[in-house]
Amino acid sequence: MRLAGKVMVVTGAGSGLGQALTLELLYRGARVAxxxxxxxxxxxxREQAGAKAASLSLHQLDITDRERVEALPQEVVAIHGAVDGLINNAGIIQPFKRLQDLDYATIERVMRVNFYGTLYMIKAFLPLLLARPEAHLVNVSSMGGFLPVPGQTVYGASKAALKLLTEGLWAELQGTPVRVTLVLPGAMRTAIAEHSGVEAPRVGGEARIPILEPAKAAKMLLDGVERDAFRILLGQDARSMDVLYRISPLWATRVIQKRMRHLLS
Structure with a gap:
């Protein structure tokens, strides 16, 4: 779907990848909620959008508040006249702890934001998307959704659930105007730890990995949307580990465990 002239909704738009996506969408001629x-x-x-902020609307809400989410589509339509696409980018990580050391409140919060919040957004906006001549639904999962990372087991489970939800939606929406894209980012320079209320670990030595800048990731992601890609891997680490995991899930799991084990020491 070509993005120029389209109305796109982006969650997590206040920082990191979501902010970069918003700015890149505006640059490409889209209107953004x-x-x-x-x-x-x-x-x-909005400040970074500069003159293009005229095509931008701001919506402060908690995506885990289903009632508030259900009211959002009409708010967006009242401002922009329609909705052509939804990019579910908002998400949080867990504290870098083993599952046995996590309390239930933390576990439930991760699942509410990463899975249920995204589910609420999809259910709220899908009727509008289905009514358009063409539309696009994008869900940002994670490399952690197909590759287990020590100390992020619940986060990975939430992103794996989102991955399969997205793939299921792709199948269900064949024959409709709605295209579906699954995004699997690797390591990226964002403030997700800070915004999750989690202390970011120091990564060094053998665990040093390339970090993808959000602006570059946003361009790669939106290029994929414009060619109606089914699956987009963001970052060399995500692409490499995807290949390794396909060859041998056990081998890939051992590799990531050895590289990241110091996080739990």
């Missing part, structure tokens, strides 16, 4: 939990993040995105 930017959604984020933090008002200050949304204002920062």
């Amino acid at each position: 930017a959604v984020d939990l933090r008002r200050e993040g949304l204002e920062a995105t």
Whole structure:
């Protein structure tokens, strides 16, 4: 789907990849409804948009608030006239702890944001997308959704659930105007740890990995949307580990365990 002239909704638009996606969409001629939990993040995105902010609307909400999410589509339509696409980017990580050391409140919060919040957004916006001549649904999962990472087991489970949900939607929506894209990012320079209320670990030595900049990732992601890609791997680490995992899931799991074991020491 060509993005120029389209109305796109982006969650997590106040920082990181979501902010970069919003700015890149505006650059490509789209109108954007930017959604984020933090008002200050949304204002920062508007400031960076400069003159293109005229094509931007800000919507502060918690995507785990189903009632609030269900009211959002009509708010967006009232401002922009339609909705052509939804990019579910918002997400959080867990503290870098083993499952046995996580409390249930933390586990449930990760699942609410990463899975249920995204599910609420999809259910709220899908009727509008189905009514358009063409539309696009994008779900940002994670490399952690197909490759287990020590200390992020619940996060990985939430992203694996999102991965399969997206693939199922792709199958269900064949024959409709809605195209579906699954995004699997690797390591990226974002503030996800800070915004998740989690202390970011120090990664060094044998665990040093390439970090993808959000602006570059946003361009790669939107290029994929414009060619109606089914699956987009963001970053050399995601691409490499995807190949390794296909060859041998056990081998890939051992590799990531050895590289990241220091996080749990």
